Amino acid sequence: MADDLVVSFFCAVSNVNARGPPQSFLQGALASLRGQSPDVPECQLLIEHLSQATIAGAPSSLRMYETEITKSSNPSFVLGIELPLASTSVEDVVHISLVRVQDKLSIASCVVAMRYLASQVRLGAPVIYIPLTLRKGHTTPPTISSPAMLGAKDPAIVLTVARIRPLAHPLIPTQHHLMQTYSFPSTTLGPRRVAEEIMEVGYHTRIPKLFLKHMHAELQMFTELWHVRCENERKRQLIFDSDDDALAAGCDVFHVAVLEARNLKLDVLPPPTTTTTPPTAPAPTSTGMSPNTAATTVTSPTPTAINPFIRISFGETDKPEAGPDAPYPATPMQDVGRTRTEMATCNPVWGTHRRTSVASTSPQMKKMATSLSGDGPKKPASSYSIYRPSHRVCNSKGVVQFSVYHEAIAKVMDVPIGHVIVPWRILKLKSTSMNPDTSLPDPDAEYVFDVDDWVPIYPRGDRRSMLGGVDPVGEVHIQVRIKCSKAKFGLVSETALGAVDQTPMFRLADKAKDHELRKRNKHSHIRTEPDGAPIPIETLAKHVANLDGYLADLEKMMEDVADRDASSKWFRSSKEKKELLVQPLATNLHLSYFRTFAESPVRRFSTGASSFRASSLSGLDLPAVTLDVQDAVTATVSCGAPTAHALGLDKHGLLDLEDAMMTAVDAASFDAAKHAYMYRKILCVSQSLSVLVTTFLAQLELALSPSTRDGMAILRQWTAIGFLVQWESLVSSQGHELRMLSDAWVAIKTLERFVFQFEGQTETSRIRLTPAHDGKGYVIHVPLPSSTLVALPGPLQTGATIAVVPVLFTQGINEMQSLANMMGTTGWDLQHKVNQKAFKTLQAYAASYTAMEEHVHLEGSAPKAALQTLTTLLEAETKAAATKNTRLLLEASDVVRCLNGGRVTFCKSGKDRTAMSITLDQMRRVHATSSMTKDVEALVKPIANVMRARGTRIEIAQKNIGAPKYSFNALQRKMLPKMYRPPLESIQGMAAKGHT
Structure with a gap:
């Protein structure tokens, strides 16, 4: 047209x-x-x-x-x-x-x-x-x-x-196209007419929108699992936030309170005693008064001065055993707590201003640890709630004991005054031993047992109830109230929800590492500390709160991504890096093409001609004209590092969190690291996945293009050995960018868990995502027109999938990498390990490629020679002689192009260092130069610098910062390798803000 x-x-x-x-x-x-x-x-x-x-x-x-x-x-x-x-x-x-x-x-x-x-x-x-x-x-x-x-x-x-x-894009929605043409005279290949195209893509928002929908469902299920775990642990430990929560969980609530006492007296008062308190460790009184700093003499109260407090104990009578010789059922007592000490009074008032709750054991819960069996002292309180699993179909009974003491010497000597024993009973059904006239309590009543009265205190040692012939030593106002739960007590099964823990997103990126971790933690569903004690409820509640927060934030992100997709806002600038809502979106995601053209023999070529720009030909009536003949075209996707800027880069990246899980010594730290890892990984993979889909479909369009030779052979190659995609990283191995590299490696490695599958296109069909049948990955379904689908190799027409083979080569090139090289930081080790892993993957892929019979006739020696160069470059890398090994990136790029793979280039923001790398690659396409530094640098200025200063990449910079300048100052420019330096007139100078 x-x-x-x-x-x-x-x-x-x-x-x-x-x-x-x-x-x-x-x-x-x-x-x-x-x-x-x-x-x-x-x-x-x-x-x-x-x-x-x-x-x-x-x-x-x-x-x-x-x-x-x-x-x-x-x-x-x-x-x-x-x-x-x-x-x-x-x-x-x-x-x-x-x-x-x-x-x-x-x-x-x-x-x-x-x-x-x-x-x-x-x-x-x-x-x-x-x-x-x-x-x-x-x-x-x-x-x-x-x-x-x-x-x-x-x-x-x-x-x-x-x-x-311009290139047609039947499979990729695009907008905001930029195009620039050049004519370079006197190149090694003769005059070259070239064009660069760059555009925004719809998959910038469509893929995150699709991916987040699945991740939200999985994270929601995982959050529900942890709610169940937390509630189950509350039931095991009988710890609840309120009485209502306990009742809802199927627990009976015993409310015990001590309000006040009157007319307290001691049968036998101890003689006054004197002790000397050392000046270095004075014992504070229970009233909270500050002790003297000098040695003081403490005299016990006179006979009329009592310092009373009350200890509360709870007991439930065991079930009677059958048989005539069976022992009488015992009532084991457990310490509940104590009130504070009231000083120098016989009529203390405690009130109900302080309340706490504890757990109670029962026959079916004795195997479980409770707070009642702890050895440590309880905090003073005047009101307690005691929880125990409800006995739905059987009666129960027991006692609550109030022991009154006189605190003779603070924290040292307690003198018993007396006690009160309150028997309680809960009737659920009538037994043969009961009086026939006994009636069961009203099931709708608020309390099944209720005592709120003054009761006498009997001397300590007289084991009688409230009825007895011994004179009391005072009275105490107590409350004992029992509420029975109507709910069934029981633990909720985690089996159905627990399956979410096996989904790919909740696994480590490296499959071998993930297998090792899961083998080590195969019993991780038993949430205990190393000493066998249960995890504190506070820790579990914190995990649940974090997951709830992650889920809420993810829902806000989904809404924002959907709005951007609906309004075709397919661009996230570098200024938005730290905004939470855009974290699932790749920064500066652009699809670019570099095309070379043959000189038409029917046209006279003016040596060194330049060109004008025609931005609109709408309405121009052009007859059939001879188009420039395209020689070759390469596609490159550029973006910012797939990292979660808003979650912080000070403490850890995804690799650091993986290491934290591998080295965790307790369940609490393991779970905290895992939850942070999952949330961060979702955001990072959302970015890398949108880049992957864009790269794959761009390469697919080229393979299906009539101008592409061996297009069907390329598709058969992808079916057999997978789609190779190389990520070229320019971030440094120092500071925040080291965390970006950590995030990026996991986000890219995780792409191995995705496969592509083609299906017939309908009017409403769009790209979609489903879990794989084996539950170990995801399938990206790509709709194709029927005319295209039938032209594919047979297996792809019938549902065969194309695996993804991602590799990440990284080399920092900025001033921070210079610092890292000089200091020999541990980040250099990560950079080297990443490159080593990528090389092994690339080497294995090349071996599979050359083994394919249909590719034997192709130039298989080119990948082999480049791989040998890569081997030499990697072997020469040592921490002692650390340099900016940029030739490694060039060689890796050449190998991937030979193997029909896709390429992605990224730096921190995807606009400055990325622009230098892509224009360098384009220059090498013009001159067909080797990766040798001397060959490349000699041609940078006349070709690459023109593209850098006048091409489409400078316009991407302007989209981000509002000015056609790269974010380098003069010093930063000088620290770049020569082949990556932009022209002086294209940098911001000292105004650079570090968006590179």
């Missing part, structure tokens, strides 16, 4: 013979010393497109374009610029000026009618010659609206026309 055709004009100036600006004798001498010719100017074309309004009264518009700066008397320019040829106004013109940069002098210029250019393009002209008017004062040259006769020596600008159709 003509409306998506891109027409570029490549410009070259002839017969102008521009000279450099006038120079003094000293300036000329200095130029000669530098080997520069003082007569050769630096030139640039400035283009102004003036569009006249078609509606009366509407303002006109002016659009500015410029080429790169070239040092030549008759310069030719490599940069492509596209003009909007679909002009409807007769008066639309283009003013072209050749400017000498040193003094901003306009050397020559011309004015061309847009309709004339459009007509020449419509006629299929390969070259358009425009006469130039040399500068003569300030006169405006005449407008050229028809072909002009030119002599052999007349000044002119030669426009070479290139016609390129």
Whole structure:
């Protein structure tokens, strides 16, 4: 279609013979010393497109374009610029000026009618010659609206026309396309016309939206599992937040309170005693009064002064044994707690201002530890709630004992005063031993047993109940109230929910490492500490609260991602790195293509021609024209590191959390690390998965393209040995970026658990995600049109899957990597291990590739030679001689291209170091250079730097920070390897904010 055709004009100036600006004798001498010719100017074309309004009264518009700066008397320019040829106004013109940069002098210029250019393009002209008017004062040259006769020596600008159709994307939704064309003369392969395309992709939001839906379901199930675990442990330990929670859990509640006492007295008071308290360790009184710092004399109270407190004990009578010789059922007593001590009073008031709860044992719970059997002292309280599993169909009885003491010497000597024994009984059914007239309590009553009264205190040692002939030693106001639960007490099964613990996202990224961990913790469902004690409820509650928080945050993220997807907001800038809601989205995810074209033999090629930019051809009636013939095309996906910036990079990354799980010595620390790992991993894999899908479908589109040779063979290769995708990391192994590398490695390694499967496309079908049948991975279902599906190799038509083989090669290139190399940090070890693992995977994949019969006739030696170079480079890496081994990245890139794999490049934000790497790779495609540093660096300036300063990558930087500058300052630029340094005019200078 003509409306998506891109027409570029490549410009070259002839017969102008521009000279450099006038120079003094000293300036000329200095130029000669530098080997520069003082007569050769630096030139640039400035283009102004003036569009006249078609509606009366509407303002006109002016659009500015410029080429790169070239040092030549008759310069030719490599940069492509596209003009909007679909002009409807007769008066639309283009003013072209050749400017000498040193003094901003306009050397020559011309004015061309847009309709004339459009007509020449419509006629299929390969070259358009425009006469130039040399500068003569300030006169405006005449407008050229028809072909002009030119002599052999007349000044002119030669426009070479290139016609390129952007790549079609039937499988990938794209938007905001950027395109730039170049024509590089005198390359090792001859003149090369190339184009770079870059765009945003819909899978930036669609894949996270799909993935988070599955992860939310799994995380929700996992959170429910931990709610069940926590509630089960509460039942085991009989610890609840409230009486209502205990009743709901099937536990009876015994509420015991001591309000006040009166007329307390001792039958026999101990004689007053005197003790000397050392000054270094005074014992504080139970009233909380501060002790003296000097040695003090403490005298016990006089006979009329009592310091009373009460200890509370609880007992439940054992079930009677059968048989005539069976012993009488015992009532084992357990300490519940004590009140605080009231000083120097016979009428103490404790009130109910302090309350706590404890657990009680019962015959069916005796095997379980409870807080009643602990050895440590309880905190003073005047009101207690005692919990025990409800006896739904049997009677029970026991006693509550209140023992009154006089605190003679604080924390040292307690004198018994007396006690109160309150028997309690719960009737659920009548027994033969009961009085027939005895009635069962009302099941709807609030309490099945209720005592709220003053009761006498009998002397300690007189084991009688409240009824007895011994004179009391005082009275105490107590409450004993029993509520019976109507719920069934029992533990909830974890089996059904426990299956979520086996899902791929909850496993370690490395399968061997995960197997080792699960073998070591195969009984991890038994939540105990190393000493066999149960995990504190507070710890379990904290785990549950964290999981609830993760789930709530994930729901907010899902809502935000859905909104972005609905509004086609397919871009996350580097400024949003630390915003929580966008953590599932890859930063700066872009799909880019680099295309090389053959020179058409029917067109005259003007050496070194440059081009204009045609941003819109809508409405331009183009007949069938000859398009530039595409030689080759490569696709690269770029993004920021798949990491969770908002969760912090100070303490740990995903690899650190894996190590924490492997080395955990108790269940609490293991679970805390695991939960943080799962949540962080979901966010990181969401990013890496969207990048993977984009990369795979981009390579699939190329394989299915009619211009691709061996497209079906590539698909058969992927079916047999998997889809190879190489991630090139430029993050350093120091500081925060080391944590990014830790996150990225796990997020990328986890992609091994995904496979692709094709299915027929319908009107409503979209890419979808399902769990694999074996439960060990996920299947990404890709819908294809029926015409495409039937053309695939047979196995792919019938449901065969394509495995994913991810490899990560990493090499830091910034100033932080220089610091890491000098200091020999442990991060260097991680970088080296990551590269070693990637090499082994790549080596195994290459072996499988060469073993395939249909690929024997291909250039199998190229991967083999590159792999040998990789081996040498990795063997040469040592911590003692740590350098920025960038050649490793270049060799790995070459191997992956040979093996029909996909490529991803990332740095911290995916726009600065990433731009340097991708333009370097594009330069190597232009010149077919080796990975040798000397071969690469010699060609960076004339080719890569033009792309860096004038290409699509600088526009990505502008999308992020609002200015066409890379976020490097001069020092940071100098610390980069030479081949990765941007032109000075393209950096921010000291204003760089570290978004690289």
